Amino acid sequence: MKTFLILGAGTGGTMVANKMAHELDPQEWRIVIVDKFETHYYQPGFLFIPFGIYTPSDVTKPKRDFIPHNVEYILSDIELIEPDKNRVLLTKEDKVINYDYLVVATGTQIHPEETEGMAEDGWYENKFDFYTIEGATALSRFLKFWKGGRMVVNVTEMPIKCPVAPLEFLFLADWFFHERGIRDNVEIIFATPLDGAFTKPRASAILGDMLDQKGIHLVPEFNIGWADNDKQAIVSWDEQDVEYDLLVTIPTNMGAEVIDRSGMGDELNYVPIDKHTLQSNKWENVWVIGDAGNAPTSKAGSVAHFMLDVLIENVLRHMEGLEPLPKFDGHANCYIESGFEKGILIDFNYDVEPLPGKFPLPGFGPFSLLKESAANHWGKMAFRWIYWNILLKGGEMPFESQMTMAGKWA
Amino acid sequence: MSLLETVALNDEGFMTNPDEWTKELAMEIARGEGIAELTEDHWKIIEFCRANAESSGAAPTLRQITKGTGISTKELFALYPKGPAKKVAKISGLGKPEGCV
Secondary structure (H helix, E strand, O other), rough: EEEEEEEEEOOOHHHHHHHHHOOOOOOOOOEEEEEEEOEOOOOHHHHHHHHHOOHHHEEEEEEHHOOOEEEEEEEOEEEEEEEEOOOOEHHOOOOOOEEOEEEEEEOEEEEHOEEEOOOOOOEEEOEEEOHHHHHHHHHHHHHHHOEEEEEEEOOOOOOOOOHHHHHHHHHHHHHHHHOOOOOEEEEEEEEEEOOOOOHHHHHHHHHHHHHHHHHHEEEEOOOEEEEOOOOOOOEEEOOEEOOOEEEEEEOOEEOHHHHHHHOOOOOOHHHEEEEEEOOOOOOOEEEEEEEOOOOOEEEEEHHHHHHHHHHHHHHHHHOOOOOOOOOOOOEEEEEEEOOOOOEEEEEEEOOOOOOOEEEEOOOOOEEEEEEOHHHHHHHHHHHHHHHHHHHHOOOOOOOOOOOOOOOOOO | HHHHOOOOOOOOOEEOOHHOOOOHHHHHHHHOOOOOOOOHHHHHHHHHHHHHHHOOOOOHHHHHHHHOOOOHHHHHHHOOOOOOHHHHHOOOOOOOOOOOO
């Protein structure tokens, strides 16, 4: 009996388990998935919790509900991965799993403690993140009774999970304060290490204009050095202060600590991979899906989904002694909530930046690229249902993994 | 005549062919970025970035620079104000560092 081992039962790992359960012969293969938590979070939904649009129950379900019955699910932390010995040590009962193939899907976590002064005085009192269920719900309680003041949203350093999420947070906050009738009492500031609103030039210009129109003040090239809790300010390495009444931080993002312990990661604990085949650079039976790897694309669920078919095909080819195919193009597809029941959609890959046009059907849509529309907003809201019911179970989506230029204006 | 006019640049002013890079070019780009003179510490970082890019194919990120050279983030910002990773990459004749995705 051979073992196909998946580490992590988040978006990427769960999709791989579902696909491989169909592909592998149960007489020959045992499929095992390991995760330390019982709850699966719909992470894109965290964004909506601070504004009372979603409650925690809208974004949580048991992980077990999404793991196929013929996959063994072990609830345990991982002590160590030993890729040279093809084995993984678990913390639970000191169990050892020897594997033939390993898929690393251990994801990305936030580390506010990487910034001096951040996760200390005032943490979850007037300093919050919205990348965890705890942060998002604490912030929702704060915003419910806030009378206004100076709100600063700060990105600590790149790369971050879902690079558009900070912008969506800003747009939704603008809408939320309008609805509450306190927008005139709130100053909104966005301090980012980037030189504009976003990483890609054309989208950055359009999104930057939207910040302007909504009266959101952009502080570019702001690299936070530390949080000064006495002054209630964040301070950049070049000692520029930005004072706040409410700080919403997007902390340093890093891969899992077990990747570091096992000596498998780069300086941010991401596993180096071939960005087109998704195979580890070092171990040929180790594959990486989603934001656990160092592929230079967005760390988002849509990207993990576009990686899925390429990864499965390449693993199956490898089992047959064939070379992996360099088919992953870095494709990302993000709905950006822009407030007032509108949204923007962007679609891009390693080589092509987000462009205007229609998606997925050229000329028709129904979604508009790089332009605000109500349909884009409803697409985003419908996505939660698609995520729980189709995507996690490895079901078919109505578009290809690779990006297409059809319907775009270059 | 400016040396920069003799080499290929992209829209954001990054050199597209690292082989065309010379120390004289680095000094000229640095002046354009508001760094009047490149000191020994500046050069140490530039050399690290050139070597890193040669082996990995990409300009290093800020964390790779601090880890690889032992220079603290604070010192790095003092040497190359605002965005050090981006600035060093530009001065070293390399593309924009990945991680900006």
